[in-house]
Amino acid sequence: MVNPDPRSRLLKAAIRLLATHGPTEIKARSVSSEAGLSTMGVYTHFGGVSELLQAVAEEGFRxxxxxxxxxxxxxxxxxxxxxxxxxxxxxxxxxxxxxxxxxxxxxxxxxxxxxxxxxxxxxxxxxxxxxxxxxxxxxxxxxxxxxxxxxxxxxxxxxxxxxxxxxxxxxxxxxxxxxxxxxxxxxxxxxxxxxxxxxxxxxxxxxxxxxxxxxxxxxxxxxxxxxxxxxxxxxxx
Structure with missing residues (x-):
């Protein structure tokens, strides 16, 4: 089974954390830990937490x-x-x-x-x-x-x-x-x-x-x- 790319893993991790803990838990460290990646991944693949939240909202509309x-x-x-x-x-x-x-x-x-x-x-x-x-x-x-x-x-x-x-x-x-x-x-x-x-x-x-x-x-x-x-x-x- 092919492992999802880092961006997809971070996005899915953020959605899981959002569902269980709400938006205040969407932080670079917590999302990266949930995805099994380094904290830097949020900034590398999204630019920051705000952009990650934007991507989560867009996924919701999809x-x-x-x-x-x-x-x-x-x-x-x-x-x-x-x-x-x-x-x-x-x-x-x-x-x-x-x-x-x-x-x-x-x-x-x-x-x-x-x-x-x-x-x-x-x-x-x-x-x-x-x-x-x-x-x-x-x-x-x-x-x-x-x-x-x-x-x-x-x-x-x-x-x-x-x-x-x-x-x-x-x-x-x-x-x-x-x-x-x-x-x-x-x-x-x-x-x-x-x-x-x-x-x-x-x-x-x-x-x-x-x-x-x-x-x-x-x-x-x-x-x-x-x-x-x-x-x-x-x-x-």
Whole structure:
């Protein structure tokens, strides 16, 4: 078995440490030790800890993009957008520290989708961010072109869905929905339905499309209760 190159070993080591200890543990010495390399390797292969954190965030977006690519594959854009929302939530739940780093929420996660001129803080490369975001934007563009919602700029619609999705995720990660049996099904999906209906979509069609995404999501988790919870939730909106 071929040993991964030093840069890959350092990146994987940083991701492991991030998952178990959070971003404050991502230091040149700890990452190098985890990777079985000298401390100098972080500076040789990345330039420093800030650049290593940037690479970790970019890897997070690549992983997220792979997940979105797997779920957003039907002929129904509304189903695909709902599937993306559920997949994004699940990714965040499994990778809370990585998610924080990707979206600039942790102390060391001062990253955004493009490089800015007003700050010296590293930024996640546009390509890494767009590899993930393009799936959401593409679904919005398909809805608009298919006259399923009113005519608007796809980027504006995607921004609204992105904001809705990540607002929910942050609240769930913070434990604000602890009293809810199934937050993604009882809160997130109905909220997304309400948003697209507000943008001009037919409510019954939106519910039907969302139900397909929920059924697929539930089947992959062997969760037989989610559909009943979803139907109960959408019948109230």
């Amino acid at each position: 992983q997220q993009a792979d997940i979105f690519r797997q779920v957003a594959n039907t002929q129904d854009a509304m189903t695909d957008l709902c599937a993306i929302a559920l997949a994004c939530r699940d990714f965040a739940m499994r990778n809370a520290h990585l998610y924080d780093l990707m979206f600039g929420l942790s102390i060391q996660g001062r990253y955004g989708p493009v490089r800015g001129e007003s700050t010296t803080a590293p930024k996640v490369g546009a390509d890494a961010f767009m590899a993930s975001y393009s799936h959401l934007r593409g679904g919005c563009e398909r809805l608009i072109k298919g006259n399923c919602v009113r005519q608007m700029e796809p980027d504006l619609m995607a921004a609204q869905l992105w904001s809705t999705l990540h607002g929910f995720i942050l609240l769930e990660l913070g434990g604000h929905f602890a009293a809810t049996l199934n937050p993604p099904i009882e809160i997130l999906v109905p909220m997304c339905i309400n948003l697209v209906v507000g943008l001009g979509a037919d409510r019954e069609r939106a519910k039907a499309s969302a139900a397909i995404a929920v059924a697929d999501w539930a089947s992959r988790q062997c969760d037989t209760k989610s559909m009943a919870q979803f139907l109960n939730a959408v019948n109230t909106i």
